[in-house]
Amino acid sequence: MEIDKAVKECDDSRLKTKYTNAIYVIKRALALYSIQEVAFSFNGGKDSTVLLHLLRAVYFLHKAEERISQDVSDGENIFPIRTIYFETTNAFPEINSFTYETAASYNLQMDIIRLDFKSGLEALLKANPIRAIFLGVRIGDPTAVGQEQFSPSSPGWPPFMRVNPILDWSYRDVWAFLLVCKVQYCSLYDQGYTSIGSIHDTVPNALLCIRNRNNSEEKFRPAYLLPDGRLERAGRVKKYTSPVCGQLSSVSNGLKIEDLNSNSMLTASIIAVGDEILFGSVEDKLGSVLCRKLHSIGWAVSLLVVTRNDIDSVAEEVESRKSTDDMVFIYGGVGPLHSDVTVAGVAKAFGVRMAPDEVFEEHLRHLIGEKCTGDKNEMSQLPEGIAELLHHEQLPVPLIKCCNVIILTATNGPELDLQWDCLIDSLKSNGDLVLMAPFVSKCLATTLSDVEVAEPLSKICLQFPDLYIGGYRGSRKGPLMIRFEGKDLTRIEAASQSLCQKFQPGAFSETK
Numbered sequence: 101m102e103i104d105k106a107v108k109e110c111d112d113s114r115l116k117t118k119y120t121n122a123i124y125v126i127k128r129a130l131a132l133y134s135i136q137e138v139a140f141s142f143n144g145g146k147d148s149t150v151l152l153h154l155l156r157a158v159y160f161l162h163k164a165e166e167r168i169s170q171d172v173s174d175g176e177n178i179f180p181i182r183t184i185y186f187e188t189t190n191a192f193p194e195i196n197s198f199t200y201e202t203a204a205s206y207n208l209q210m211d212i213i214r215l216d217f218k219s220g221l222e223a224l225l226k227a228n229p230i231r232a233i234f235l236g237v238r239i240g241d242p243t244a245v246g247q248e249q250f251s252p253s254s255p256g257w258p259p260f261m262r263v264n265p266i267l268d269w270s271y272r273d274v275w276a277f278l279l280v281c282k283v284q285y286c287s288l289y290d291q292g293y294t295s296i297g298s299i300h301d302t303v304p305n306a307l308l309c310i311r312n313r314n315n316s317e318e319k320f321r322p323a324y325l326l327p328d329g330r331l332e333r334a335g336r337v338k339k340y341t342s343p344v345c346g347q348l349s350s351v352s353n354g355l356k357i358e359d360l361n362s363n364s365m366l367t368a369s370i371i372a373v374g375d376e377i378l379f380g381s382v383e384d385k386l387g388s389v390l391c392r393k394l395h396s397i398g399w400a401v402s403l404l405v406v407t408r409n410d411i412d413s414v415a416e417e418v419e420s421r422k423s424t425d426d427m428v429f430i431y432g433g434v435g436p437l438h439s440d441v442t443v444a445g446v447a448k449a450f451g452v453r454m455a456p457d458e459v460f461e462e463h464l465r466h467l468i469g470e471k472c473t474g475d476k477n478e479m480s481q482l483p484e485g486i487a488e489l490l491h492h493e494q495l496p497v498p499l500i501k502c503c504n505v506i507i508l509t510a511t512n513g514p515e516l517d518l519q520w521d522c523l524i525d526s527l528k529s530n531g532d533l534v535l536m537a538p539f540v541s542k543c544l545a546t547t548l549s550d551v552e553v554a555e556p557l558s559k560i561c562l563q564f565p566d567l568y569i570g571g572y573r574g575s576r577k578g579p580l581m582i583r584f585e586g587k588d589l590t591r592i593e594a595a596s597q598s599l600c601q602k603f604q605p606g607a608f609s610e611t612k
């Protein structure tokens with residue numbers, strides 16, 4: 101069969117693996133359900149076009165085997181799986197005509213349903229013995245969250261098995277397949293549409309736009325040239341917000357450059373992951389550097405913790421901090437080792453699974469080579485639907501941002517300096533960073549005892565609730581340090597003068 105031959109003869113090993121797995125899922129479904137008990141949900145979209153040809157491949161491979169064993173002739177070429185199309189008045193005419201033309205070309209027995217999905221499926225299941233429906237749902241689709249290759253329909257839906265043979269296919273895999281097999285696809289994809297909904301919510305993907313010199317004419321490149329498959333839905337007008345992190349993305353995506361004098365406080369927490377820090381064998385030096393960096397952009401650090409290299413421990417910390425703080429920084433435990441569970445822990449904290457990310461994989465391939473890549477490359481798996489890559493020309497591998505959680509891969513000070521600078525650049529250019537008025541501070545040293553200073557100092561704290569006023573010592577015998585931190589230097593001056601006035605002149609001296 102031409103599809104099977106085209107894939108097997110191509111030199112795209114990743115596509116071959118995806119193809120083999122999808123064929124296996126279809127065969128499993130056909131072993132579990134009879135041909136009368138299955139249906140194929142086809143809508144002329146690219147994903148369902150891929151699925152159509154995979155189903156055809158399985159059918160023709162099966163027929164070829166039968167012919168060999170039973171010596172049967174070709175007979176009529178009707179595709180035996182019932183095909184259902186939910187036709188709406190809001191569909192693009194190009195989608196409609198492609199669906200009908202395809203049905204005619206491949207002898208599909210197509211049921212046209214003009215009801216909403218749920219009522220249509222109820223009617224379909226009442227009239228037919230259907231128990232399983234093949235869908236072209238893929239990881240990254242809003243409806244894919246929580247689905248497996250075999251997923252029962254959701255509660256409240258008529259009972260059937262959703263079979264998703266291309267669930268783990270990426271945008272790139274879909275286009276590799278369609279191009280390698282040289283099959284027809286809907287013409288809209290050649291006009292810059294990358295994912296097609298209704299005429300009311302779908303426009304060409306702006307990332308494929310090319311303008312002529314004087315900006316007067318807009319043209320779009322074909323869908324298969326979109327470099328980052330994650331952006332396939334950028335042409336959907338109504339922006340999708342994940343239910344899992346919707347609330348948080350409004351924090352992170354709604355970020356803007358704030359008034360530098362604003363009194364509002366943004367907080368971050370820092371999570372270091374490392375058993376060796378907890379054993380005492382390694383010292384965490386990055387936490388304090390990160391605190392200073394956050395301070396320098398006016399952010400307050402509310403917590404700095406060390407947690408174990410354990411998915412549940414990481415997930416627990418991230419889960420509690422992501423809703424408490426505006427940003428969470430996590431480092432340590434990122435890589436291919438058994439103990440590198442940080443990214444998976446972040447996924448767990450958001451209640452999403454890990455899914456392959458082809459763009460990230462491409463970066464890893466450049467860095468580490470083919471050895472680390474391929475179908476089972478764990479390092480290229482990122483939290484599904486929430487991972488954003490922060491690219492920067494100075495970083496060989498982009499940083500990973502999941503809603504308001506930033507995953508850093510730095511292992512020492514200089515690496516952290518670089519990642520921090522790139523992070524700030526990248527967040528700024530996305531409009532995803534609130535620059536706050538930086539903190540300013542003043543430190544006074546005194547030989548007065550703690551007891552003498554305690555009461556007047558606590559009164560000053562009440563008088564200046566907008567400042568952080570703290571005392572510490574370098575040693576029990578050495579001077580007592582009083583530090584005033586805040587965003588307003590005049591308030592800091594007022595508070596420190598107020599303290600000095602309560603004691604003999606010269607009792608305090610300013611220090612670093």
Ligand SMILES: Cc1cc2nc3c(=O)[nH]c(=O)nc-3n(C[C@H](O)[C@H](O)[C@H](O)COP(=O)(O)O)c2cc1C
Binds near residue numbers: 186254297
């Ligand atoms: C055959 C079929 C079965 C579906 N089964 C379910 C289901 O079990 N649960 C559910 O929430 N949605 C189900 N849906 C609806 C889809 O999840 C989704 O809402 C629909 O494909 C619209 O996607 P769009 O908003 O990207 O156009 C089903 C849709 C189809 C076509």
Ligand SMILES: Nc1ncnc2c1ncn2[C@@H]1O[C@H](COP(=O)(O)OP(=O)(O)OP(=O)(O)O)[C@@H](O)[C@H]1O
Binds near residue numbers: 141142143238295
């Ligand atoms: N109107 C419909 N009729 C039949 N099946 C549908 C319809 N809408 C969606 N589906 C099923 O849901 C799957 C996922 O839809 P989705 O829109 O994500 O993919 P697609 O339409 O195939 O491709 P694209 O993402 O480019 O629009 C489809 O592949 C198809 O199996």
Ligand SMILES: [Mg+2]
Binds near residue numbers: 295296
């Ligand atoms: Mg679609």
